[in-house]
Each structure stands twice: as C-alpha cells, then as structure tokens.
Amino acid sequence: MAKKLLLIDPVLETSLNFNSCRLLNFLSVPRISLSYIAALTPPDWDTKIIIEHNEPANLEDADLVGITAVTSPAPRAYEISEQYRRKGIKTVMGGIHASMLPDEAIQFVDSVVIGEAEPVWRDLIHDFENNELKRFYQGERTSLENLVKPRRDLYNSYKYKVIDYVQTARGCPMDCEFCSVPTLHGRTYRQRPVEEVLDELETLHAMNVLFLDDNIFGYGEKAEERAIQLFRRMKERGLNKRWFSNVGIDFADNPDVLKYAREAGCFMILIGFETLNEETLQGMHKVRNLKVGVRNYKEVIKKIRDHGITVVGTFVFGNDEDSKDVFQRTIEFILDSKIDIAEGTISTPFPGTRLYNRLKQEGRLLLTNYPDDWRHYNLFEPVFRPKHMTPDELMEGVNQIYKHTTSGLTSLRRAFNSAIQTRNLFAGVIACLGNRAIGSLWLQNYEYVKNSLTSVIRDSGLSYPITEAESCEAESARGR
Ligand code: B12
Ligand code: SF4
Incomplete structure (x- = not known):
C-alpha cells in the first residue's frame, strides 16, 4: 500500500494569526512551501495538504507528517506534532521558525529541516523509508533552475x-x-x-x-x-x-x-x-x-x-x-x-x-x-x-x-x-x-490584545518606558 504523507499548515485559534488567516480565507491558497514539498515527494506516496483554517488537523492516519510554521503558529505546530507522535507517527518540521530555532523544534518533532527543502527532502524520505530518519537536515541553498512544479x-x-x-x-x-x-x-x-x-x-x-x-x-x-x-x-x-x-x-x-x-x-x-x-x-x-x-x-x-x-x-x-x-x-x-x-x-x-x-x-x-x-x-x-x-x-x-x-x-x-x-x-x-x-x-483584535497585555505588564513588575540608565546602556550597545 502507498505510504501517506500529511503536510500541515497550522493555525492558532486564539491568536490574531487566526483572524488574519480567516480574513484571507477567501483567497484559500495553501502555503507554496507545502506544494513544493509535495512535488518533491516520490510519486508512489499518497500526499495530502491540510490548511488548518479550512479544515482541522484531526489526526487522520499517516505514515509521516510534515509541518510548516512561521513563528506565531509554532506552538500549535508543536501541539499537532506531539499528538501525532503519541500515535507513533513520525513528524518533520521546516519553515522559517524551525530553521531559526532547530534546537527548540527538535524537542517537539522527530526531524527538523533547516533551510530549503529542495536539496534534502528526497534524502529524508529515503531515510524514513529505511527507518533511518535523522534529527536534522541542512537544506543548503541551491540554484533555482529546474525547480519542481508545485503540486x-x-x-x-x-x-x-x-x-x-x-x-x-x-x-x-x-x-x-x-x-x-x-x-x-x-x-x-x-x-x-x-x-x-x-x-x-x-x-x-x-x-x-x-x-x-x-x-x-x-x-x-x-x-x-x-x-x-x-x-x-x-x-x-x-x-x-x-x-x-x-x-x-x-x-x-x-x-x-x-x-x-x-x-x-x-x-x-x-x-x-x-x-x-x-x-x-x-x-x-x-x-x-x-x-x-x-x-x-x-x-x-x-x-x-x-x-x-x-x-x-x-x-x-x-x-x-x-x-x-x-x-x-x-x-x-x-x-x-x-x-x-x-x-x-x-x-x-x-x-x-x-x-x-x-x-x-x-x-x-x-x-x-x-x-x-x-x-x-x-x-x-x-x-x-x-x-x-x-x-x-x-x-x-x-x-x-x-x-x-x-x-x-x-x-x-x-x-x-x-x-x-x-x-x-x-x-x-x-x-x-x-x-x-x-x-x-x-x-x-485591539481590545483582546490590550487586555492580555495589561496583565503581562502588571505581572512583570517592569517599568515603562525603559529607565534612563537602561536607555544609555541600549545606546552604547548599538554603538551610538
Ligand atoms: C508570501 C508571504 C506571506 C503570504 C503567504 C501566502 C501564502 N498562503 O503562502 C501572506 C501575506 C498571507 C503572509 C502572512 C503572514 N506572514 Co508572511 N511572508 C511571506 C513571504 C514574503 C514569502 C513566503 C513564501 O511563500 N516563500 C516561498 C516558499 C517556497 O519558501 P518557504 O516558505 O520559506 O519554504 C521553504 C523552506 O522554508 C522550507 N520549508 C518551509 N516549510 C517547510 C515544511 C517542511 C515539512 C519542510 C521539510 C520544509 C519546509 O522548504 C521550502 C522550500 O524550500 C515571507 C518572506 C520569506 N522570504 O520567507 C514572509 C514571512 C514568512 N511572513 C512573515 C510574517 C510575520 C507573516 C504574518 C505573521 C504577518 C501577519 N501578521 O499577518 C502572517 C502569518 C500567516 C501565517 N499563518 O503563516 C515573516 C515571518 C517571520 C517569523 N519568524 O515569523 C516573514 C519571514 C517576513 C519577514 N521578513 O519577516 N506572508
Ligand atoms: S533584509 Fe531584505 S527581505 Fe528583509 S526587510 Fe530588508 S530588504 Fe526586505
């Protein structure tokens, strides 16, 4: 039977990010990164893309799960990954957040692709098929000639x-x-x-x-x-x-x-x-x-x-x-x-x-x-x-x-x-x-953010704006 790859674009329900996506919902086009990764995947795999603002990632069965995320939906990406891992399904994360913080991401996923997927995705699939998935893959930048066609x-x-x-x-x-x-x-x-x-x-x-x-x-x-x-x-x-x-x-x-x-x-x-x-x-x-x-x-x-x-x-x-x-x-x-x-x-x-x-x-x-x-x-x-x-x-x-x-x-x-x-x-x-x-x-979103911010500020006990001494320190750190 064909192996199944699920590619997920997560969305945080509680954040502005969600609203921002809903606002753009009528545009309804998945992140192109996932379409590129789908195109790099061997044809004998069955591949599906899930954008969470259109349909929930409801733990449907898969052999491998790939997740993309910028920084704000990263907590949701980790949550999804952990749910799949609890079912014994391996997960891979890529995209800007995981690439900037691979050591954080690896605590929540089985493998992290740092950088661009094109040079490493086929190797990763090969390793997965041979039960040799590595923790990190470094996607060096390659020429953009003959890129695969996004799926x-x-x-x-x-x-x-x-x-x-x-x-x-x-x-x-x-x-x-x-x-x-x-x-x-x-x-x-x-x-x-x-x-x-x-x-x-x-x-x-x-x-x-x-x-x-x-x-x-x-x-x-x-x-x-x-x-x-x-x-x-x-x-x-x-x-x-x-x-x-x-x-x-x-x-x-x-x-x-x-x-x-x-x-x-x-x-x-x-x-x-x-x-x-x-x-x-x-x-x-x-x-x-x-x-x-x-x-x-x-x-x-x-x-x-x-x-x-x-x-x-x-x-x-x-x-x-x-x-x-x-x-x-x-x-x-x-x-x-x-x-x-x-x-x-x-x-x-x-x-x-x-x-x-x-x-x-x-x-x-x-x-x-x-x-x-x-x-x-x-x-x-x-x-x-x-x-x-x-x-x-x-x-x-x-x-x-x-x-x-x-x-x-x-x-x-x-x-x-x-x-x-x-x-x-x-x-x-x-x-x-x-x-x-x-x-x-x-x-x-203004009221929502303002309320949550007020409690953060109250709890932090910090002074606002920053103090004169902190300001001088900041200036010298910037070399002014
Ligand atoms: C186009 C774009 C958008 C479009 C996206 C449209 C769409 N549906 O695709 C729109 C306008 C909607 C948008 C919205 C936002 N964006 Co924007 N966006 C971009 C931009 C300019 C290009 C992204 C892109 O499509 N690149 C093309 C693909 C091919 O590249 P890629 O995504 O990096 O994917 C490659 C690798 O990263 C890797 N990879 C990626 N995912 C995965 C997953 C796996 C499993 C694997 C193996 C590999 C892998 O392989 C891919 C192929 O090589 C980037 C800047 C940039 N150059 O990255 C900012 C950028 C990603 N956006 C940014 C931000 C902040 C946002 C918003 C939060 C802004 C807002 N407040 O609304 C929202 C977030 C929406 C969301 N939920 O993700 C920041 C993210 C910074 C960060 N660390 O979070 C960036 C980097 C801009 C910047 N200069 O800071 N964005
Ligand atoms: S570093 Fe480049 S991509 Fe980023 S904001 Fe500056 S000009 Fe734009």
Missing part, C-alpha cells in the same frame, strides 16, 4: 480560486535588523529563469497572481534587467494576469520598469517604507530607504501611481527613536501622500534576527515563556518594552492610525482617489477593500 492539483478543491501564488526569486543581500529572510534564504539574490516562471504562470487557472518574492525587482542592474525581461515576456506571451508583489523602494527609479510592470498586469505593489524617521532607518539598517530619503517618499508613491499601479505601504512602530508624535505624523503622511493602502504594525523581534538578540541583551523582551509565548510574535502585539512609550501607548497609537485612515468614509474617499489617479477602477476597489480589511482586523 497545485492537491488544492484544486480550494474554494474560489481567485488567486494563485508564484515565486520567482529567493534571498536578499540586505541586512535589515528586524528581518530573518537573509538568514533563511541567504544573502545572494537567486532568480528562476524567466521562461520557467512564464511556463508556470501559463498553467494557472486564477487570473490574479501574488508573486511571493521579497522583492521581484531585485537588487542591482542585472536583476533590474531580468525584471524588465520577465515583465516584457509576460506581455509577449499574452498571459493576461493581474499581479501584485513586494518590491524595494527603488522600484520607482526606473520608468521602464514601471511601464513594463504595468503592461504585464501589475496592479499593486507593496513597499516597506517602515518609518518617516531617518534615524530609525539607520538603526534598522534599511539602506535602500535611506538612499532614497524619507523626504522623497511622496514622490516615490506618486511616480508609481502615475503608472497606474497602486501602492501598499507598510510602517512599523515602537522603534527606539519613535516618540509619541510618530502616530500623528504618520496619519498626516498617509492622508497627504494619498498612498492607496497603509499597514501599520508593531516592531517584532523574530528569532534569528539582530533585533531579537539586541532586545534580549538589553533585557527588554516581555514575553519569553517560549515556545508558548511565540504566539504573540505576530506583528500586532508589543512583545518588548519600547523606549519612549508604554506598550499600551504603542497599541493605542497604532489604533489611532487605523481609526483615522480606514473608517468607511475615509476608505471610500481614498479609494476614489486611487481609482482616479491610477485610472484603474479595479485598483480603487481593491484599495477600498484592503483598507477596510486591515482596519477591521486591527480594531477587532
């Missing part, structure tokens, strides 16, 4: 198929303090051959595509040429897709890139503006934003919108340089710059980042009862002591941003402007829905 047939039944996901590149040469991507995928920007990406796009039924890249435009001249080639060839091959991707802030520098991206169906891009404070950008080591300069942010947004592409901007709060006026300044910027969608999140020290190490060293982490407390590391909860405000004030400040920029009327006004400026009605509708969705997600 999309395994999620044919997923609901509406309005969107599909494709990855064209991995890795990032930058070194932002808060980010673990270069540690996971390396500091070399690796690209898939353009024609292989196009062949994959051609097989998709959905008209809308999210490119999963951290920056589809890439880094440097060669990457820029490749991006233009990709966009031109999408048009030439008549793929007729509408797409959305993350890009770096210098996407706006080259009018050819904007023109070809639009012609290839780009309707929206996401840029991490992060902050309106250049000192913070320096602290984060967000080099490319610094090079463009905060004073030019509005111009960047305008240039992109002039090409018919809407802009989603992300901003992060709770940085050491943020004083309480940061929220009002950001509200003014959002409304004044006419940015189509703005997402404000709370600075989060994910494991494996320099930010995590620094805050730990400074004794500023609030929630450290790991692995259970990882559930709070979701970008929506303050998990450390900010420097110039209390965690409550931080939550309330971000709350004000959403209140002032995503109310029904404001969202409509902003969407109207988006549609006019980009000459793109679809973009206007998406901008309106996007703002409403992000705003309601935040507001819906």
Whole structure:
C-alpha cells in the first residue's frame, strides 16, 4: 500500500494569526512551501495538504507528517506534532521558525529541516523509508533552475480560486535588523529563469497572481534587467494576469520598469517604507530607504501611481527613536501622500534576527515563556518594552492610525482617489477593500490584545518606558 504523507499548515485559534488567516480565507491558497514539498515527494506516496483554517488537523492516519510554521503558529505546530507522535507517527518540521530555532523544534518533532527543502527532502524520505530518519537536515541553498512544479492539483478543491501564488526569486543581500529572510534564504539574490516562471504562470487557472518574492525587482542592474525581461515576456506571451508583489523602494527609479510592470498586469505593489524617521532607518539598517530619503517618499508613491499601479505601504512602530508624535505624523503622511493602502504594525523581534538578540541583551523582551509565548510574535502585539512609550501607548497609537485612515468614509474617499489617479477602477476597489480589511482586523483584535497585555505588564513588575540608565546602556550597545 502507498505510504501517506500529511503536510500541515497550522493555525492558532486564539491568536490574531487566526483572524488574519480567516480574513484571507477567501483567497484559500495553501502555503507554496507545502506544494513544493509535495512535488518533491516520490510519486508512489499518497500526499495530502491540510490548511488548518479550512479544515482541522484531526489526526487522520499517516505514515509521516510534515509541518510548516512561521513563528506565531509554532506552538500549535508543536501541539499537532506531539499528538501525532503519541500515535507513533513520525513528524518533520521546516519553515522559517524551525530553521531559526532547530534546537527548540527538535524537542517537539522527530526531524527538523533547516533551510530549503529542495536539496534534502528526497534524502529524508529515503531515510524514513529505511527507518533511518535523522534529527536534522541542512537544506543548503541551491540554484533555482529546474525547480519542481508545485503540486497545485492537491488544492484544486480550494474554494474560489481567485488567486494563485508564484515565486520567482529567493534571498536578499540586505541586512535589515528586524528581518530573518537573509538568514533563511541567504544573502545572494537567486532568480528562476524567466521562461520557467512564464511556463508556470501559463498553467494557472486564477487570473490574479501574488508573486511571493521579497522583492521581484531585485537588487542591482542585472536583476533590474531580468525584471524588465520577465515583465516584457509576460506581455509577449499574452498571459493576461493581474499581479501584485513586494518590491524595494527603488522600484520607482526606473520608468521602464514601471511601464513594463504595468503592461504585464501589475496592479499593486507593496513597499516597506517602515518609518518617516531617518534615524530609525539607520538603526534598522534599511539602506535602500535611506538612499532614497524619507523626504522623497511622496514622490516615490506618486511616480508609481502615475503608472497606474497602486501602492501598499507598510510602517512599523515602537522603534527606539519613535516618540509619541510618530502616530500623528504618520496619519498626516498617509492622508497627504494619498498612498492607496497603509499597514501599520508593531516592531517584532523574530528569532534569528539582530533585533531579537539586541532586545534580549538589553533585557527588554516581555514575553519569553517560549515556545508558548511565540504566539504573540505576530506583528500586532508589543512583545518588548519600547523606549519612549508604554506598550499600551504603542497599541493605542497604532489604533489611532487605523481609526483615522480606514473608517468607511475615509476608505471610500481614498479609494476614489486611487481609482482616479491610477485610472484603474479595479485598483480603487481593491484599495477600498484592503483598507477596510486591515482596519477591521486591527480594531477587532485591539481590545483582546490590550487586555492580555495589561496583565503581562502588571505581572512583570517592569517599568515603562525603559529607565534612563537602561536607555544609555541600549545606546552604547548599538554603538551610538
Ligand atoms: C508570501 C508571504 C506571506 C503570504 C503567504 C501566502 C501564502 N498562503 O503562502 C501572506 C501575506 C498571507 C503572509 C502572512 C503572514 N506572514 Co508572511 N511572508 C511571506 C513571504 C514574503 C514569502 C513566503 C513564501 O511563500 N516563500 C516561498 C516558499 C517556497 O519558501 P518557504 O516558505 O520559506 O519554504 C521553504 C523552506 O522554508 C522550507 N520549508 C518551509 N516549510 C517547510 C515544511 C517542511 C515539512 C519542510 C521539510 C520544509 C519546509 O522548504 C521550502 C522550500 O524550500 C515571507 C518572506 C520569506 N522570504 O520567507 C514572509 C514571512 C514568512 N511572513 C512573515 C510574517 C510575520 C507573516 C504574518 C505573521 C504577518 C501577519 N501578521 O499577518 C502572517 C502569518 C500567516 C501565517 N499563518 O503563516 C515573516 C515571518 C517571520 C517569523 N519568524 O515569523 C516573514 C519571514 C517576513 C519577514 N521578513 O519577516 N506572508
Ligand atoms: S526587510 Fe526586505 S530588504 Fe530588508 S533584509 Fe528583509 S527581505 Fe531584505
């Protein structure tokens, strides 16, 4: 009989993560990592993918269980693993959390894949079949040529198929303090051959595509040429897709890139503006934003919108340089710059980042009862002591941003402007829905987080904001 592999994408019911997934439920596409792993699995295995926000992982029988997780659902991943292990079923975990903390993960699973699955998954299956499963597999980064085709047939039944996901590149040469991507995928920007990406796009039924890249435009001249080639060839091959991707802030520098991206169906891009404070950008080591300069942010947004592409901007709060006026300044910027969608999140020290190490060293982490407390590391909860405000004030400040920029009327006004400026009605509708969705997600969870936070703060007995002495220590640790 065929051996059975269950691949699980876990969801924490109690966390925001759950709501965030429910919000995206209508998109109903599993993580592509699981589809890649399914494709790497020998054909004589029977493979099934379970996304927990669609169906519970109800301990159906399997020979081997593979689990993926970012940090916040890691406690749920461990819980699922232990349930299977109690039944005598072996489990394997991979993904960013397990890759950053393999020694933690191995306490809950039988085997951990550190890094990328492609170079090691077939060996792992072979070892499993021979009863020789190892505790760790190190997935070195390989070329992205001839990647297997993700097993999309395994999620044919997923609901509406309005969107599909494709990855064209991995890795990032930058070194932002808060980010673990270069540690996971390396500091070399690796690209898939353009024609292989196009062949994959051609097989998709959905008209809308999210490119999963951290920056589809890439880094440097060669990457820029490749991006233009990709966009031109999408048009030439008549793929007729509408797409959305993350890009770096210098996407706006080259009018050819904007023109070809639009012609290839780009309707929206996401840029991490992060902050309106250049000192913070320096602290984060967000080099490319610094090079463009905060004073030019509005111009960047305008240039992109002039090409018919809407802009989603992300901003992060709770940085050491943020004083309480940061929220009002950001509200003014959002409304004044006419940015189509703005997402404000709370600075989060994910494991494996320099930010995590620094805050730990400074004794500023609030929630450290790991692995259970990882559930709070979701970008929506303050998990450390900010420097110039209390965690409550931080939550309330971000709350004000959403209140002032995503109310029904404001969202409509902003969407109207988006549609006019980009000459793109679809973009206007998406901008309106996007703002409403992000705003309601935040507001819906605000009270819940605030209550749980209050008890954490009360129980910790720590002072807020941090004391003068701690502040000096932090400055010297950062070499200022
Ligand atoms: C696209 C994306 C999303 C999409 C996901 C859409 C989807 N359904 O796939 C959306 C927008 C929904 C999203 C949401 C979130 N995201 Co996100 N996302 C990404 C992004 C840009 C790419 C992920 C991706 O698909 N990569 C492509 C695949 C092929 O790579 P991969 O997942 O790493 O998988 C490879 C290996 O890791 C390994 N592997 C992975 N899983 C497994 C499992 C097994 C068994 C094995 C053997 C191997 C293995 O093999 C794979 C192939 O080589 C990453 C950044 C990045 N580059 O990783 C951030 C990233 C993963 N996201 C992040 C965060 C924080 C979130 C949110 C919590 C944000 C929020 N508050 O809403 C949510 C969490 C949702 C959830 N429950 O997981 C952080 C995670 C940090 C952390 N330590 O937790 C990242 C790293 C961004 C960052 N710079 O910090 N995200
Ligand atoms: S935030 Fe973006 S640019 Fe910075 S290291 Fe991460 S992926 Fe690279």
